Amino acid sequence: MKVNGRRNSKNVFLGSMLTLLLAFLATAAPVAFAQPPAQASDGEALFKEKGCNACHTIGGGDLVGPDLQGVTERQDQAWLKQWILAPDQVLASGDPIAAELLKKYNNVPMPNLSLTPDQVDSLLAYLGGGATTGGAGAELPAGDATSGKAYFVGDKRFKNGGTQCMSCHSVAGIGALGGGNLGPDLTTSGFVQSSAAFASFMSAPSTQTMGAVWANTPLTPQEQADLYAFLSKASVQKREPSALLQIALLAIVGAAALIALANFYWGKRLRGVRKPMVERALAMKAKK
Amino acid sequence: MDIRAHVSMVFHLDKCIGCHTCSVACKNIWTDRKGTEYMWWNNVETKPGTGYPTQWEDQEKYKGGWEREEDGKIHLRLHDRAKGLSNIFYNPALPTIDDYYEPWTYDYENLFNAPEGDDQPTARAVSMITGKPMDNIEAGPNWDDDLGGSPVYAANDVNLDKLTEEEREQLAEIERVVFFYLPRICNHCLNPGCVAACPAGAIYKRGEDGIVLISQEKCRAWRMCISGCPYKKTYFNWSSGKSEKCILCFPRLESGQPPACFHSCVGRIRYLGVLLYDADMIEKSASVSDEELVAAQREMIMDPFDPEIIAAAKKNKISDAMIAAAQNSPVYKFVKKWQIALPLHAEFRTLPMLYYVPPMLPILAKTKDGTYDIEGLNQEGLPAMLSSLEKARMPIKYMASLFSAGNVKEVEAVYRKLIAVRIFKRAQKVKDYQQAEVTEALTQGQTNPDEVEAIFRLTSLPTYEERFVVPPLGRESAVEAWENPLERKTEAGFGVRNKIAKRKF
Numbered sequence: 001m002k003v004n005g006r007r008n009s010k011n012v013f014l015g016s017m018l019t020l021l022l023a024f025l026a027t028a029a030p031v032a033f034a035q036p037p038a039q040a041s042d043g044e045a046l047f048k049e050k051g052c053n054a055c056h057t058i059g060g061g062d063l064v065g066p067d068l069q070g071v072t073e074r075q076d077q078a079w080l081k082q083w084i085l086a087p088d089q090v091l092a093s094g095d096p097i098a099a100e101l102l103k104k105y106n107n108v109p110m111p112n113l114s115l116t117p118d119q120v121d122s123l124l125a126y127l128g129g130g131a132t133t134g135g136a137g138a139e140l141p142a143g144d145a146t147s148g149k150a151y152f153v154g155d156k157r158f159k160n161g162g163t164q165c166m167s168c169h170s171v172a173g174i175g176a177l178g179g180g181n182l183g184p185d186l187t188t189s190g191f192v193q194s195s196a197a198f199a200s201f202m203s204a205p206s207t208q209t210m211g212a213v214w215a216n217t218p219l220t221p222q223e224q225a226d227l228y229a230f231l232s233k234a235s236v237q238k239r240e241p242s243a244l245l246q247i248a249l250l251a252i253v254g255a256a257a258l259i260a261l262a263n264f265y266w267g268k269r270l271r272g273v274r275k276p277m278v279e280r281a282l283a284m285k286a287k288k
Numbered sequence: 289m290d291i292r293a294h295v296s297m298v299f300h301l302d303k304c305i306g307c308h309t310c311s312v313a314c315k316n317i318w319t320d321r322k323g324t325e326y327m328w329w330n331n332v333e334t335k336p337g338t339g340y341p342t343q344w345e346d347q348e349k350y351k352g353g354w355e356r357e358e359d360g361k362i363h364l365r366l367h368d369r370a371k372g373l374s375n376i377f378y379n380p381a382l383p384t385i386d387d388y389y390e391p392w393t394y395d396y397e398n399l400f401n402a403p404e405g406d407d408q409p410t411a412r413a414v415s416m417i418t419g420k421p422m423d424n425i426e427a428g429p430n431w432d433d434d435l436g437g438s439p440v441y442a443a444n445d446v447n448l449d450k451l452t453e454e455e456r457e458q459l460a461e462i463e464r465v466v467f468f469y470l471p472r473i474c475n476h477c478l479n480p481g482c483v484a485a486c487p488a489g490a491i492y493k494r495g496e497d498g499i500v501l502i503s504q505e506k507c508r509a510w511r512m513c514i515s516g517c518p519y520k521k522t523y524f525n526w527s528s529g530k531s532e533k534c535i536l537c538f539p540r541l542e543s544g545q546p547p548a549c550f551h552s553c554v555g556r557i558r559y560l561g562v563l564l565y566d567a568d569m570i571e572k573s574a575s576v577s578d579e580e581l582v583a584a585q586r587e588m589i590m591d592p593f594d595p596e597i598i599a600a601a602k603k604n605k606i607s608d609a610m611i612a613a614a615q616n617s618p619v620y621k622f623v624k625k626w627q628i629a630l631p632l633h634a635e636f637r638t639l640p641m642l643y644y645v646p647p648m649l650p651i652l653a654k655t656k657d658g659t660y661d662i663e664g665l666n667q668e669g670l671p672a673m674l675s676s677l678e679k680a681r682m683p684i685k686y687m688a689s690l691f692s693a694g695n696v697k698e699v700e701a702v703y704r705k706l707i708a709v710r711i712f713k714r715a716q717k718v719k720d721y722q723q724a725e726v727t728e729a730l731t732q733g734q735t736n737p738d739e740v741e742a743i744f745r746l747t748s749l750p751t752y753e754e755r756f757v758v759p760p761l762g763r764e765s766a767v768e769a770w771e772n773p774l775e776r777k778t779e780a781g782f783g784v785r786n787k788i789a790k791r792k793f
């Protein structure tokens with residue numbers, strides 16, 4: 001019995017190793033043996049599907065990010081490939097070109113789109129193929145800043161049910177306490193440059209969080225226009241130093257009020273029995 | 289009538305020599321773990337004194353126990369529901385560690401490892417809280433032992449508040465040497481303040497024996513029990529984040545042994561036995577006026593020989609062995625039959641199930657012109673025992689404040705009986721008291737020679753089996769009320785079912 005048992009378990013072990021090996025070969029095979037040439041047409045589809053066009057044009061001028069016409073000549077092929085593959089890593093590595101681009105484009109970083117090397121190749125084929133996408137999207141209609149603020153802070157609801165901007169973003173001009181800080185502060189992030197860029201980004205946001213939030217609840221053009229009008233106001237694009245003071249003051253006053261309240265409510269709390277008792281007794285003795 | 293059994297206790301204070309063996313026995317078994325350094329589930333206090341934690345009897349400060357309304361209803365002094373909720377994250381009535389004491393140990397290693405030098409190496413005191421050397425130890429769990437520091441500690445005994453200036457003076461006569469010891473453990477109360485105060489429902493009283501326990505699984509560290517118990521007998525373990533208290537050594541009891549403090553007691557002052565009581569009377573007994581409290585509590589204890597009571601007990605599934613133990617119980621004799629054991633601070637209204645036989649008191653004496661002058665000697669030059677109560681140096685009011693919620697008559701009756709025992713036995717053995725005096729003593733003590741003899745025997749010559757009548761607790765059958773023990777047997781075996789989750793520091 002015992003010997004049998006041992007042999008059995010050995011067989012099971014060998015069997016499972018074999019299965020694993022086969023499974024590995026099966027998945028690895030297409031990569032290893034059959035690599036189709038990169039197709040510019042795939043690249044074009046990807047350009048739209050991945051939302052590159054939200055920030056970039058080809059030959060249509062800068063939006064949030066640079067116009068990509070001639071980019072394959074401007075930049076080294078290997079660098080470009082690495083950049084599109086993992087822009088966050090390139091940025092983190094302190095690459096000088098990446099740093100300069102970041103600065104030039106208002107510190108809005110290129111998101112990592114989780115592309116495979118094949119997909120990057122197709123994209124590069126598309127970009128190098130001389131195609132153009134035409135200009136940026138149409139300019140937004142005239143917006144109303146007051147209504148934009150109402151949308152931002154949630155006084156007015158978005159038509160498609162999107163959540164108010166304030167829950168994740170802070171910005172000057174909505175009171176001292178500001179909004180959430182999950183997303184960047186829109187006063188200092190330099191996100192808002194031209195209404196066309198704003199519209200193209202908001203229609204299909206390329207960052208992971210924004211993409212997830214807005215994919216199913218897109219903003220209407222009028223809502224975008226109102227928000228843009230509000231966000232581009234001079235008073236919103238600059239934070240007064242007094243605002244900082246205001247929030248510090250609020251914090252101090254709030255803390256003091258809470259402490260005072262607690263002290264009032266628990267004024268008669270037990271603060272120690274032995275020490276005061278001994279001190280009292282010794283003081284009385286000293287008096288005598 | 290709802291008859292239940294309770295494993296109860298009597299401490300005979302006349303026999304306590306203040307040796308703290310009980311405390312150490314308990315400490316070594318239960319509270320030498322991390323987080324329990326400052327706990328003394330059993331502690332021995334010197335009275336008059338402020339005790340441990342300091343002035344624990346002062347409920348104006350500590351807010352323990354129950355309070356009686358005008359209309360005779362009682363409510364927890366700590367809080368009602370609303371206040372309990374608003375205080376849940378901050379309990380304002382917690383003792384500080386300083387009110388217990390800062391626990392310390394000594395650097396014993398230095399005695400062996402110190403480099404050779406001109407001086408004897410010393411073992412410095414090291415704080416068990418900070419781990420730093422303590423140069424100035426300010427307090428301990430029995431800091432005022434034997435009246436140490438009495439101008440501070442004995443003078444601040446809460447029970448002295450009820451005395452007149454003159455009575456306080458009387459206490460302080462002759463170098464202030466009048467005192468006695470008061471050993472304390474959890475009273476395993478019938479109307480426990482700790483249970484009532486717990487917001488988590490973690491504290492429970494075992495149905496079959498009345499032992500009050502804190503579930504280490506359910507405790508959520510609100511620490512309301514610590515305030516709710518007027519005897520300050522629940523403690524917070526800072527390491528596990530759970531409260532702990534005396535468990536009456538239930539694992540020992542379940543295997544037929546008395547609790548460790550009982551077993552080790554040098555003075556043999558401790559008695560353990562079963563009482564049968566009527567649980568329907570709890571609320572009423574806890575709500576009577578202060579004067580009636582001791583009598584009301586005694587009323588709840590039922591005669592274990594009464595067939596009606598036995599029938600009612602059996603109806604409640606109390607085992608025959610338990611009933612037999614109740615009939616043999618030394619506690620029943622002291623508390624109910626002879627009525628010479630009283631609850632400590634009955635006015636806290638938790639109906640404590642630990643009873644004390646008060647200590648005989650030294651009689652009034654004064655130093656006059658440098659000689660020791662005892663008042664009122666009889667013809668033979670012996671102290672007049674009969675009138676010793678009136679001349680007791682420890683004012684009877686003080687004893688009443690401790691043992692009968694201020695009702696002087698109750699304590700007096702106990703003392704009259706104890707004095708009768710003394711005079712009777714003395715007349716018998718030493719033969720220096722007249723028969724008239726003996727008869728008078730028996731009348732005053734409302735007792736008779738048989739009873740006196742029985743009291744004498746159980747006080748002075750009891751055997752181990754007479755002191756500790758530990759019933760078979762029958763935990764296994766009690767458990768069957770809510771779960772099937774055999775289920776565990778086939779699953780994981782007996783023992784700890786879930787690992788107790790500990791808070792990490």
Ligand code: SF4
Nearest residue numbers: 474475477481482517
């Ligand atoms: S003495 Fe024991 S049972 Fe009574 S209230 Fe205190 S902890 Fe609870």
Ligand code: SF4
Nearest residue numbers: 304307308310553555
């Ligand atoms: S062991 Fe007994 S005699 Fe010693 S202090 Fe404790 S109760 Fe008193």
